[in-house]
Amino acid sequence: MRKLLLLSTILLLTVSIGFSQGSKDGKGYVGENNNLIQRPLDLEQIVEFYPNPAIDFLNIDIKSEDLVQIEFEVYDIIGNSIKVSPEKLSRNKYRVPVSDLHSGYYMLIIRDPYSRYRRIFKFGKR
Numbered sequence: 001m002r003k004l005l006l007l008s009t010i011l012l013l014t015v016s017i018g019f020s021q022g023s024k025d026g027k028g029y030v031g032e033n034n035n036l037i038q039r040p041l042d043l044e045q046i047v048e049f050y051p052n053p054a055i056d057f058l059n060i061d062i063k064s065e066d067l068v069q070i071e072f073e074v075y076d077i078i079g080n081s082i083k084v085s086p087e088k089l090s091r092n093k094y095r096v097p098v099s100d101l102h103s104g105y106y107m108l109i110i111r112d113p114y115s116r117y118r119r120i121f122k123f124g125k126r
Contacts, residue, residue, distance in 0.1 A: 046063055074098075
């Protein structure tokens with residue numbers, strides 16, 4: 001019962017965070033050095049990650065130059081935080097090692113405090 005309640009809470013947070021992102025009113029958002037950027041972020045096109053399900057690494061491509069201080073968090077399906085050390089391959093490409101994770105489902109949170117970008121992605125580990 002406790003796990004079901006925790007899982008329901010996580011899923012509710014996932015949905016609510018996903019809907020609260022972006023600037024749909026056209027007023028923009030705060031970027032690096034507190035400059036106001038007048039274009040909204042296209043949430044669907046900013047991040048691409050693969051393969052899903054992952055075996056050894058989860059590759060992440062950031063398709064926006066507006067995200068400047070990207071942070072990654074990984075949680076298992078019941079909400080336990082898992083420490084990961086992502087590798088920065090290039091300016092907008094990262095690789096997160098997942099080989100030590102058990103098979104199952106996980107949540108990857110990508111956020112940038114400058115642009116207030118925050119998205120949760122679900123991925124599987126084989």
